[in-house]
Every structure is written in C-alpha cells, then in structure tokens.
Amino acid sequence: MAAKPAVIVVGADKGGVGKTTVSRTLLDYFSANNVPTRSFDTESPRGTLKRFHPDITEIVDMTVTADQMKIFDTLNAVSPSVTVIDVRAGLLSRALASLRDIGFLDAAKGGQITFAVFHILGPSIASLDEIAETANFMSGAKYFLVKNFINDTPFFQWDQATYNSYFNRIKDATDLTIPKLNEMAYEQVEVASVPFLKFVANKGPHDEAANYSFVLRGYVRHWLANVWSEFDRIKLTDIVGSAKPSVRSSEK
Amino acid sequence: MPATPIYIICSPRPQVGKTLLARLLGEFLLLKNGRVTAFDINFKEPSLLDYLPGITETADVIGTYGKMQLMDRIILDDGLSKVIDLGFHAFDEFFKMTEEIGFLKEAVRRNVAPIVLFVADTDRVSSRAHEMLRQQIPSSHLIIVDNEFVVRGELLPSMLHGRILRIAALPTFLKTYIDRLTFSFTGYLRQEQDSSTELHQWIRRNYYAFRDLELKLILQGS
Numbered sequence: 001m002a003a004k005p006a007v008i009v010v011g012a013d014k015g016g017v018g019k020t021t022v023s024r025t026l027l028d029y030f031s032a033n034n035v036p037t038r039s040f041d042t043e044s045p046r047g048t049l050k051r052f053h054p055d056i057t058e059i060v061d062m063t064v065t066a067d068q069m070k071i072f073d074t075l076n077a078v079s080p081s082v083t084v085i086d087v088r089a090g091l092l093s094r095a096l097a098s099l100r101d102i103g104f105l106d107a108a109k110g111g112q113i114t115f116a117v118f119h120i121l122g123p124s125i126a127s128l129d130e131i132a133e134t135a136n137f138m139s140g141a142k143y144f145l146v147k148n149f150i151n152d153t154p155f156f157q158w159d160q161a162t163y164n165s166y167f168n169r170i171k172d173a174t175d176l177t178i179p180k181l182n183e184m185a186y187e188q189v190e191v192a193s194v195p196f197l198k199f200v201a202n203k204g205p206h207d208e209a210a211n212y213s214f215v216l217r218g219y220v221r222h223w224l225a226n227v228w229s230e231f232d233r234i235k236l237t238d239i240v241g242s243a244k245p246s247v248r249s250s251e252k
Numbered sequence: 253m254p255a256t257p258i259y260i261i262c263s264p265r266p267q268v269g270k271t272l273l274a275r276l277l278g279e280f281l282l283l284k285n286g287r288v289t290a291f292d293i294n295f296k297e298p299s300l301l302d303y304l305p306g307i308t309e310t311a312d313v314i315g316t317y318g319k320m321q322l323m324d325r326i327i328l329d330d331g332l333s334k335v336i337d338l339g340f341h342a343f344d345e346f347f348k349m350t351e352e353i354g355f356l357k358e359a360v361r362r363n364v365a366p367i368v369l370f371v372a373d374t375d376r377v378s379s380r381a382h383e384m385l386r387q388q389i390p391s392s393h394l395i396i397v398d399n400e401f402v403v404r405g406e407l408l409p410s411m412l413h414g415r416i417l418r419i420a421a422l423p424t425f426l427k428t429y430i431d432r433l434t435f436s437f438t439g440y441l442r443q444e445q446d447s448s449t450e451l452h453q454w455i456r457r458n459y460y461a462f463r464d465l466e467l468k469l470i471l472q473g474s
Contacts (some may be wrong), residue, residue: 184316214327215320218353 005075006114006240007104010221011087011095013130017122018148020048021186022178023086025227026118026236027053028197030082031227035242039084040071042091049086051193054205062087062095072104075113082240092119092130096137109140116142118238123153128166135170140158142239143173149180185219188212196224254470255365256329262338262346262396263371264381269419270371272430274300274337276455277369278307279437280462281333289332291322293346294339302433311336313346323355329363342383351388365469369417371397374406382411391415392472395465401427417461426451428456 003082010023018242023039027049030037032252037056041049044061060067062085075083087095096117099105108115121127145167147155156162167175189199192212204210261274274290278300281288285449291311292300301308301388312318326334338346350356359366368389372378385394400421407416429435430451437455444452 181314184320213320214323214358215316215323215349215353218355218358219316221354223351 004081004112004114004241006082006116007072007075007108008084008116008118008240009087009092009095010084010118010120011092012120012122012127013090013092013133014122014124014127015089016150017120018150018178019120020052020086021087021181022118022120022146022148023049023084024052024085024196025039025178025224026231027056028195028224029228029231029236030084030240031195031197033122033237033242035082035237035240036079037068037082037084037085040143041086042088042095044088046239052195061092062098066229068102072099072102081242094135096134100137105137114142114240115140116144118144118146120146120148121155122148122150123155128143128156131166131170131173135173138170138172144171144176144234145170145173146178147177148178152180174234176231176234179223179226181223182216182219185216185223189220200224253331253363255363256331256333257469258326258334258336258359258364258464259368259369260336260338260346260366261369262336262343263373264340264343264377265371265373265375266340268371268373268402269337269397271300271303271337273369273371273397273399274335274421275303276437276458277462278304278335280459281335282307283438283459285333286464287332288335290335290337291326292337293322293342294337295341298414300337303435313342313349319349323353324371327355327358327362327364328413347384347388353417356389356393365472366393367465367469369397370394370418371399372389372411374403379408379410382408386414417465419458420454422451422454426454432450 008026010019010026012019027037027039039049039053039057041047041057041059042062044059045047047057047059050057050059058070060070062068071083071085104113105115107113117134117138119131121131135143189196191212192199192204194203194205198204199212200217202210202212202217259277261270261277263270271294275470278290288307290300290308292308293311293313294300301310311322313322326336356366370382370385372382372397391414395415395417396407398407398416398418398474400419440451441455446452
C-alpha cells in the first residue's frame with residue numbers, strides 16, 4: 001500500500017493525441033502490479049475511459065466544484081492509494097489552474113501528496129507548444145512528457161534544434177515514449193471495449209472466453225510490454241509508493 | 253495427441269527450391285495423411301498454387317488482415333498438417349511478425365509444432381537470415397535444407413551444426429521434367445513400374461527424409 005495518496009493526471013490541451021489510451025495502459029499496469037487504483041473520466045457526460053474500466057472509473061466534470069470535491073476530498077478517505085485522472089482535451093491547463101487554486105499543488109510541493117502529470121504529446125507543433133505553459137504548474141509534481149506515436153511521424157527528431165527546444169528545455173521533465181500500436185489491433189480492442197490486459201488474455205468484459213484474433217492479441221501484448229517497460233524505466237510503482245512485486249500478476 | 257505440424261519453408265533468396273520442397277512435402281503429407289493444407293505466399297516466384305491447386309490457398313503477410321487470415325488458421329490444433337511456401341520477399345516481414353506476436357510460445361500452448369525448413373544458399377543474406385532464425389527458433393524446430401542443386405556441397409560452416417535435410421541434385425533433364433505443372437511426385441511413384449530409375453529413387457529418398465522428420469517431431473513431443 002502507498003504511504004500517501006498519489007494522483008496521476010493524464011492530459012493534453014490538444015485533442016486526438018491518445019490521452020485515454022495512455023490512461024488505459026496505466027490502469028492495466030497498476031492492475032498487473034497489484035496497485036489498488038481508481039480513476040476519473042472527465043469526458044462528461046459520456047466517458048471513454050469508463051467504457052474500458054467501468055468497475056474503477058467514475059465520470060466527473062472537473063469544471064464543477066462538487067466533482068472536484070469528489071476527487072480531491074476523498075484522497076485520504078478511500079482505500080485505493082492511486083488515483084488516475086483522464087483529463088479531456090482542452091482542459092489540462094484549466095485543470096492544473098484549478099488544482100493550484102484549491103491548494104492541491106502546494107500540498108504536493110509539501111510532500112503530503114504524490115502528484116504526477118503525464119502530458120500526452122502528439123507529433124505536431126501545436127501539441128508541443130503546450131509544454132511551456134504546462135511546465136509552469138509543475139513545481140512539486142513529477143512531470144512526464146509522453147511522446148505518443150499515434151502515427152509514424154518522428155517528433156521532429158530529424159531536426160535536432162526543434163526537438164531540443166521542446167524536449168530538453170524543461171529541466172525536471174522526463175520523456176516517455178509510447179510506441180505505435182497496430183491500427184487493426186487498436187480498433188479490435190475498441191470494438192471489444194475491454195482493458196488491454198483482458199484482450200491479451202482473450203477475455204470479454206465479464207471475464208468470459210472471447211475469440212479475438214491471435215495475431216492482434218500478439219500485437220497488443222508486444223506493444224503493451226513496450227509501454228510497460230517505459231513505466232518500469234521511470235519506476236512508476238516506486239513513484240506512487242508501492243513496492244513492485246517481483247512477478248506481475250499478468251506474467252505468472 | 254501429437255502436435256499439429258506447420259512446415260514453414262523459407263529463404264530470403266529467390267530460386268533456391270522452396271516451391272519444389274513445398275510440392276514434395278505437400279504431396280508426401282497428402283499421400284500419408286490423406287489431407288493437408290498449403291499456403292502459398294509467393295508473388296514473384298513459381299507458385300505452389302499452380303502445382304497443387306487442390307490443396308493450396310494463397311496468403312499474404314504484408315497487411316495485418318492477411319496476417320490474421322493466415323496465422324489465426326495455422327495456430328489451430330486441428331490435426332491437419334500445414335505447409336507454408338514463404339516467398340523470399342515475405343521472409344523478413346513474416347519472421348518479424350512471428351517474433352512480435354509470440355507465435356512460438358502460443359504454438360507450444362496450443363499443441364502446434366512449427367518446423368522451419370530454411371533453404372540454404374551460400375551468400376551473406378542467407379547467412380544473416382539463418383543467424384536471425386537461430387535467435388528466434390529453437391534448434392529442434394529449425395532445419396537447414398541443403399539443396400545440392402543450389403549449394404553444390406558448399407554449405408556455410410555456420411549451418412553445419414543444426415539439423416540438415418539434404419536434397420540431392422537432379423540432372424537438368426529430370427529437373428525440367430519435374431518442373432512441368434502437371435507433374436506429380438506421388439503420381440510418378442504410382443505409375444512408374446521401374447523403381448530403379450533415378451527419379452523414382454530421388455522421390456522415395458525425399459519421402460523417407462520427411463517421414464524421418466515427422467518421427468523425430470513425434471519423439472520430441474512424447
């Protein structure tokens with residue numbers, strides 16, 4: 001169990017960069033590492049994350065005070081030690097400003113709460129331009145710049161000056177790379193509406209046996225292993241205060 | 253139950269005898285088991301489909317959909333032997349995919365036995381491809397095919413350590429004879445009364461070699 005509550009915000013101001021996909025990989029990762037987790041889906045009123053992880057996800061409207069209370073006033077009261085918040089497009093800066101206003105960022109700076117931000121970046125200047133603004137809120141937080149390869153574009157790595165101006169400017173930020181998932185595999189998981197882990201295990205939403213393509217399951221397994229190795233690299237279970245078991249439940 | 257075998261006949265080089273071997277093996281399995289399914293993944297070489305249309309389907313491993321169509325069928329433990337004639341252009345993509353999707357592990361789980369028949373050549377491309385396969389495929393499931401017509405007794409030293417299936421070279425006139433689309437190896441064995449002919453003995457020798465391969469597979473599984 002975590003010594004103190006941990007909050008992970010996954011977001012971006014730009015849409016279509018894969019915020020919910022990364023949130024799903026995080027929930028699968030914590031599940032496989034036996035870290036009790038709850039999550040909030042801010043795609044109010046419909047919710048996307050909730051479709052994949054209905055048991056642990058609640059849909060909230062982060063612009064509403066009552067829902068902010070639902071998330072932050074319960075951090076110490078509820079048993080899951082890790083809270084993942086999937087912030088919908090366009091709301092990241094506002095959400096961080098709200099967290100500052102309610103004193104949450106100060107609490108993180110004071111060490112009462114572990115706070116991490118996974119800033120999901122797409123391969124476009126519009127997306128990368130968000131970094132400077134978001135970085136202003138990051139004192140006291142673990143700030144992760146998540147390069148999500150939603151297509152084959154290389155995040156300007158062919159132009160070192162441009163690349164460095166975004167990725168090497170923020171001193172305390174850590175880069176993460178999410179590789180591209182095979183498109184058909186991605187769509188098949190979408191259709192199945194199950195966590196990636198269940199898809200790999202060939203299970204339906206209620207743990208019933210499913211009949212997903214072995215090829216697509218293989219692609220998802222390979223991709224998920226690569227994503228998780230990035231989470232291992234940043235010692236994510238240590239960050240949220242949970243000792244990582246030697247063998248993940250999914251690997252037994 | 254013995255594992256369902258999948259014979260993957262491959263080389264990164266064209267014109268080394270992959271389709272010839274696939275024809276021989278396909279006809280042998282058809283003779284022995286009464287049924288076999290072959291998959292032809294060739295666009296640029298003589299096609300297995302042209303020789304054995306009754307048992308052969310075309311397949312593609314370039315797109316994801318094609319991969320699903322092929323792999324989701326061959327991973328089934330249905331007791332039906334399968335032969336894949338993998339064209340040289342599809343070599344890299346196929347084995348990259350099998351590595352990524354964990355094909356070998358899943359095959360073991362499902363009582364399916366992939367046997368990779370790597371048709372050797374003496375060039376650097378073949379050497380590198382063989383090394384890649386050695387990293388990916390357990391030695392008991394990787395067989396070097398020493399086609400005398402191609403290798404001419406000069407098999408690379410790195411390929412001498414694994415299991416080897418030797419195919420003797422035929423004289424050119426017989427090679428031309430068996431290359432005809434209407435030629436059938438089993439048909440020849442049945443029709444040719446004189447068992448001492450060179451071709452008769454060549455076919456029988458290869459059929460024995462396949463039987464030996466199968467027996468070793470069964471013994472490994474038991």
